[in-house]
Amino acid sequence: MGTKDKASNEAQDLKGKVKxxxxxxxxxxxxxxxxxxxxxxxxxxxVGEKVKDAASSVKDTITHK
Numbered sequence: 001m002g003t004k005d006k007a008s009n010e011a012q013d014l015k016g017k018v019k020x021x022x023x024x025x026x027x028x029x030x031x032x033x034x035x036x037x038x039x040x041x042x043x044x045x046x047v048g049e050k051v052k053d054a055a056s057s058v059k060d061t062i063t064h065k
Contacts (some may be wrong), residue, residue: 005049013042 016038023032 002049005045009042009045009049012045013039016040016042 016035018035019038020032020035023029023035
């Protein structure tokens, strides 16, 4: 996973946590749900990046690079 991608995913996760916390604190269920959605998107992107990294590693092993 590239550093830029990782930083972007972590920023989105943090943004989601803030939205969720603020939404819970002020009783805004819509904001809380948006925060949870941001966190879920971030987690999915992390998984996608890890899959790409693993596939690249397998490819490198097969081609002996």
